[in-house]
Amino acid sequence: MATVNKNLSEYDKNSIPNAKDFRFGIVVSEWNDVITEGLCRGAVEALLENQVPAHHIIRWNVPGSFELIYGSKKMLQTQNVDAVIAIGCVIQGQTKHFDFVCEGVAQGIKDLNVQTDIPVIFCVLTDNTMQQSIDRSGGIHGNKGTEAAIAAIKMAFIRQQASLTHQIDNQHLLSSGPIQIEEGGPLELKE
């Protein structure tokens, strides 16, 4: 479904876990800052609306969207955050540079999600025109920053639940007593 058929700012408030204990990093590109500031505003407002304390939000600026990769990596490596929101706006110019920046950022953010344990949310507009960016950063199609903040809350919750489940599994395994290994027999846990 294309963005034109969906308002980026709309979400089911009943489906959002309580985010009061989560901490969020926001890395913002300074290129097209009129747009990225609007995206950041949408993200922060959504986090605050979902009980995230203001002091649980850490914001850093980077020069351009390509630097979101390094900025997000250092954010998650050095700050106690449960998710990172990478905010940028890439607009087609006269050359192929748009293609390389967009592909590079998408791949870089994807790599961070694969290689680290902290979810990094891709809040990067890749538009043909400034009007398209305006429409998606608080305009007629809503705010992609809002969408990204909700995604960040949901992914932080998934990470938390996965960690708890892993701990329970480990506790069960560890509390099941010694592992009895019979010569040639199946490996059995003695309750």
Ligand SMILES: Nc1c(NC[C@H](O)[C@H](O)[C@H](O)CO)[nH]c(=O)[nH]c1=O
């Ligand atoms: N043209 C846009 C850029 N270009 C700059 C790059 O992101 C990067 O900062 C530069 O290549 C140095 O590494 N960045 C945007 O965020 N948006 C653009 O439209």
Ligand SMILES: CC(=O)[C@@H](O)COP(=O)(O)O
């Ligand atoms: C995405 C870009 O880097 C692009 O906006 C730069 O413009 P140009 O392709 O005209 O150099």
